[in-house]
Amino acid sequence: MRDSADTGISSRLLDWYDRHARDLPWRIPPRSGAQPDPYRIWLSEVMLQQTTVAAVKDYFHRFTTRWPDVQALAAADDGDVMAAWAGLGYYARARNLLKCARVVAGQGGFPDTRAGLQELPGIGPYTSAAIAAIAFDRVETVVDGNVERVMARLFDEHTPLPAAKPVLTALAAGLTPAHRPGDYAQAVMDLGATICTPRNPACGICPLMKDCSARAAGTAAMLPLKTRKAAKPVRLGLAYVGRRVDGAWLMERRPGHGLLGGMLGWPGSAWGDTPPTDAAPVPADWSPVTAEVRHTFTHFHLRLSLRVAHLPIDAPGLFVAAQDFTPTALPTVMRKAHALALPYFTQTEAP
DNA sequence: CACTCGTGGGG
DNA sequence: TCCCCAAGAGT
Known part of the structure; x- marks a missing residue:
């Protein structure tokens, strides 16, 4: 009609x-x-x-x-x-x-x-x-x-x-x-x-x-009228930014489903509503980073605390060589974590 | 139907 | 600062 x-x-x-x-x-x-x-x-x-x-x-x-x-x-x-x-x-x-x-x-x-x-x-x-x-x-x-x-x-x-x-x-x-x-x-x-x-x-x-x-x-x-959305809760997490003496970064490929599924990221704890427990991917002298990553996803705010460490050349895990590492290949929250941790490594390697 | 799932810009 | 919004889909 x-x-x-x-x-x-x-x-x-x-x-x-x-x-x-x-x-x-x-x-x-x-x-x-x-x-x-x-x-x-x-x-x-x-x-x-x-x-x-x-x-x-x-x-x-x-x-x-x-x-x-x-x-x-x-x-x-x-x-x-x-x-x-x-x-x-x-x-x-x-x-x-x-x-x-x-x-x-x-x-x-x-x-x-x-x-x-x-x-x-x-x-x-x-x-x-x-x-x-x-x-x-x-x-x-x-x-x-x-x-x-x-x-x-x-x-x-x-x-x-x-x-x-x-x-x-x-x-x-x-x-x-x-x-x-x-x-x-x-x-x-x-x-x-x-x-x-x-x-x-x-x-x-x-x-x-x-x-x-x-x-x-x-x-x-x-117009259009819309039902108001629920407020975003805050979730807490812990991520580990580790670098081998040859400059390679310890990373992980996230599971092929769920949040950031299939993307590269830093190993770490789950993200929940209580303070995270230690979840070091490999034994090392992990140092806390004072500042935290703040990032907002669709349905929650994340406060991500960081630990950094220098790792031995024979440490196990997925390492991305320095010449292959590009922050733009990371999801934004992981890129923020890298930017926050980077000074620790450049500073300690300076004479 | 309700929830998960990113990020950046604008008011 | 905070909320809303953007050429939605999958579960």
Whole structure:
């Protein structure tokens, strides 16, 4: 039951997009006639999950330069991909990226339907719709945070999220046009990112100003309603930064699941709500570092105390040679720990 | 449905 | 300082 008013909204949005589409590294400009590369669309959409455009740009460039197609990525070393993803967060994305690349390479290419795409690791309801619409011109509706916000305002929907998600999804589906679904999907998201913003929406220059119920009601800035999240608890932990006399660092590869799964890190205690007990990875004269690492994850604050030591050349464990060690290959909390411990080593090695 | 899972920027 | 937020997925 797509009526003329709905057609008008999608038309106005596409017109606006034709004139104001942002220039993004993974984007084919509207009306250019070029065919999007499903690999680049997929990679960008996974990187953009819960992550800002600004944070993604450099990573996208590095990945596509080093691994230009899905076959190259599928053949990559796991540790190299995890290292390249380091700092971007949500590391399950990188693990699933590799799994997905290997399935797709084995199949000779990406599925070209939403249902087929959604069977792949790391591709859920949003990403499957985005790839199907943008890369394969399928009439699918993307629903991300931007779309939820735009729909809540267009229809002045006051049901709080996440309960409102099915309603907002249905409203979004009702607006999706039969032509240019990929450009339309990107148009709604661009509108949400640049005009229909979470705070201080620029309603005065919005192409959908006269269509917007919340604009008429004066409720745009307070929508969408959301249930308030629980406060983050503080967790405590202890990490051991040890260095061999030849400069190699004692590290560990974290398990392939859970927090920072698959990433390199410093050995240490579990992180809990009580002061950690000693968990030295190898016997040594471990010295406490006065300052502590403070880092905030999605659902808790971490205070990480450090111990440092010089280790004998025959100490057991995973050692990363000095010339192979790059802090940028570490997740941010581990990079902070290294930065805090480094002076201890440089200072004691000076004459 | 509720929880886990990173990080950096903005108000 | 603290909270919110960002092109969500997996369990």
